[in-house]
Amino acid sequence: MEIVKKMDGYSIVKKRSGRYGVRDKSNNWVKGEKKLEVLMKAGFLKAPSSKKAVSSQEEETSTEG
Numbered sequence: 001m002e003i004v005k006k007m008d009g010y011s012i013v014k015k016r017s018g019r020y021g022v023r024d025k026s027n028n029w030v031k032g033e034k035k036l037e038v039l040m041k042a043g044f045l046k047a048p049s050s051k052k053a054v055s056s057q058e059e060e061t062s063t064e065g
Contacts, residue, residue: 001013001014001015001016001021002014004020004044005042007038007041007042009024009025010022010023010024010025010030010038011023012038012039012042012044020039020044022034022035022038022039
């Protein structure tokens, strides 16, 4: 594992599989929502776009025509 970035008490590491892991200052793995927040804040992940809004717009146009 290679340390990619250190920030605000967290270390972001890149695993051999190419995925990212987050460790806190006490060297414990961070999981779930908190991990996503840290990775988005560091710029490694983008916020997901809403597919429901796009599909509902398509349905409206198909019912009108």
